[in-house]
Amino acid sequence: RKRMLLCVGSFFGSTSDAEWEEYRTGIKKAPIPTYVLGANDQDTVRYFPDVSGCELAENITYLGRRGIFSGTSGLQIAYLSGTESQDEPTAAYNFSSKDVTELKTSLLSTPKFKGVDILLTSPWPRDVGNFGNSPGEIDTKKCGSALVSNLAASLKPRYHFASLEKAYYERLPYRNHIVLQETPQHVSRFIALADVGNTSKKKYLYAFSIVPMSLMDPAELVKQPQDVTENPYRKLQKEARKAKTLVCAEEEPACQFFFDLNKNQGKKRSSDGKERGNSQPKQAKKPPQPTGPCWFCLASPEVEKHLVVSIGTHCYLALAKGGLLPDHVLILPIGHYQSVVDLSSEVVEEVTKYKSALKEFFRSKGKRYVLFERNYRSQHLQLQVIPVPLDLCTSEDIKESFIVQAQEQQIELLEIPEHSDIKQVAQPGTPYFYVELDTGEKLFHRIRKSFPLQFGRFGGLFVLGVFTCCSFSLLPSALK
Numbered sequence: 001r002k003r004m005l006l007c008v009g010s011f012f013g014s015t016s017d018a019e020w021e022e023y024r025t026g027i028k029k030a031p032i033p034t035y036v037l038g039a040n041d042q043d044t045v046r047y048f049p050d051v052s053g054c055e056l057a058e059n060i061t062y063l064g065r066r067g068i069f070s071g072t073s074g075l076q077i078a079y080l081s082g083t084e085s086q087d088e089p090t091a092a093y094n095f096s097s098k099d100v101t102e103l104k105t106s107l108l109s110t111p112k113f114k115g116v117d118i119l120l121t122s123p124w125p126r127d128v129g130n131f132g133n134s135p136g137e138i139d140t141k142k143c144g145s146a147l148v149s150n151l152a153a154s155l156k157p158r159y160h161f162a163s164l165e166k167a168y169y170e171r172l173p174y175r176n177h178i179v180l181q182e183t184p185q186h187v188s189r190f191i192a193l194a195d196v197g198n199t200s201k202k203k204y205l206y207a208f209s210i211v212p213m214s215l216m217d218p219a220e221l222v223k224q225p226q227d228v229t230e231n232p233y234r235k236l237q238k239e240a241r242k243a244k245t246l247v248c249a250e251e252e253p254a255c256q257f258f259f260d261l262n263k264n265q266g267k268k269r270s271s272d273g274k275e276r277g278n279s280q281p282k283q284a285k286k287p288p289q290p291t292g293p294c295w296f297c298l299a300s301p302e303v304e305k306h307l308v309v310s311i312g313t314h315c316y317l318a319l320a321k322g323g324l325l326p327d328h329v330l331i332l333p334i335g336h337y338q339s340v341v342d343l344s345s346e347v348v349e350e351v352t353k354y355k356s357a358l359k360e361f362f363r364s365k366g367k368r369y370v371l372f373e374r375n376y377r378s379q380h381l382q383l384q385v386i387p388v389p390l391d392l393c394t395s396e397d398i399k400e401s402f403i404v405q406a407q408e409q410q411i412e413l414l415e416i417p418e419h420s421d422i423k424q425v426a427q428p429g430t431p432y433f434y435v436e437l438d439t440g441e442k443l444f445h446r447i448r449k450s451f452p453l454q455f456g457r458f459g460g461l462f463v464l465g466v467f468t469c470c471s472f473s474l475l476p477s478a479l480k
């Protein structure tokens with residue numbers, strides 16, 4: 001294991017020349033390899049003889065004005081010395097947009113650039129507090145450097161250290177990808193440190209160990225911590241608003257408990273989604289992109305966050321908006337997946353965990369749940385979970401009521417073996433409806449092209465079937 005010390009901010013703070021002379025001449029020696037950024041003011045420029053970086057004393061290296069430092073282990077450290085300036089040419093202790101552009105270009109032009117392990121800057125990035133935990137007294141909308149924000153947004157550092165505000169701030173990790181549109185990437189952590197030995201005992205040293213991203217398992221690298229936030233440097237909401245398309249007229253409210261009982265019944269719709277607006281080309285890659293604002297993508301500004309009960313790594317649990325029962329909940333993927341069939345194995349695994357937690361919870365309340373998915377006229381997977389009192393009906397009663405209703409509608413309803421997967425019977429992209437009991441029993445119906453008109457009614461009757469059988473009295477009187 002290699003150890004190194006990285007210094008951000010002004011290395012020569014109030015150091016006396018005599019003290020520094022001891023290091024420079026070798027009387028004193030830095031205990032571990034130490035890397036420092038350059039001057040932030042005219043007074044200390046004289047300590048840094050070479051702008052391209054140099055050894056200042058044994059074990060103490062000035063990284064340089066800007067660039068990439070690659071350790072032997074593969075660790076990549078990007079650095080930018082000095083403070084922001086608009087003037088050209090810049091002073092020796094300033095950087096300009098030209099420096100930032102050149103640093104970005106040298107990295108972004110490397111094939112398959114994913115990000116850097118560490119970014120060192122002296123100023124804080126402007127707006128770093130957006131979407132994050134409070135940085136205390138520091139107003140990140142006013143202080144810090146917009147060029148540093150721009151740099152951090154492009155370089156995607158796993159760790160970004162800065163210091164000039166003389167305050168300690170560890171921001172919640174933020175995403176580097178747009179959840180609705182891009183494949184998951186690693187998160188970034190911004191850490192600001194106070195000055196060494198400050199009298200108010202604010203933290204000035206951050207010790208951590210890091211495996212270079214080039215050596216990491218890709219799945220491990222892109223793991224999203226629970227407290228991950230939106231990217232502070234992106235004007236997310238604005239962009240999302242701009243992206244509104246005609247499609248939103250077709251998007252359904254979050255309270256779709258009854259399926260289209262009286263909505264759009266005469267409207268034709270092709271099953272391959274071609275009707276969904278022509279403004280965006282269809283993507284072959286998964287997960288599919290929403291064609292408009294999505295009510296259920298967790299990162300979407302349209303999500304009603306107050307209904308969210310629990311957030312996992314891949315899924316979250318939310319109360320159904322306007323649910324028929326107070327404990328009617330939805331299990332939803334955080335990313336934009338259309339159906340259970342589209343989910344990757346780790347998402348499925350977490351869905352299963354949520355199901356068993358809900359089963360246990362509802363059983364403790366004397367209830368069992370009936371879960372269903374309608375992969376039809378919906379863009380984002382919603383697993384509807386309806387608790388039903390145990391003493392009102394057995395699981396056989398529930399199944400029976402579904403089957404009877406289906407027969408009346410001349411609809412083929414298949415019972416799927418308990419431990420088999422929906423994926424085995426449904427093809428991605430084809431509409432279906434399925435019901436699952438908390439015993440694992442499943443009923444499945446493949447929605448065929450000739451059925452779309454009836455299906456709206458059919459789905460509604462299905463659910464009414466359950467309630468007619470076992471808990472009709474629980475329905476709000478308005479619906480009777």
Ligand SMILES: [Zn+2]
Pocket residue numbers: 290294295296297335336337379380
């Ligand atoms: Zn979505």
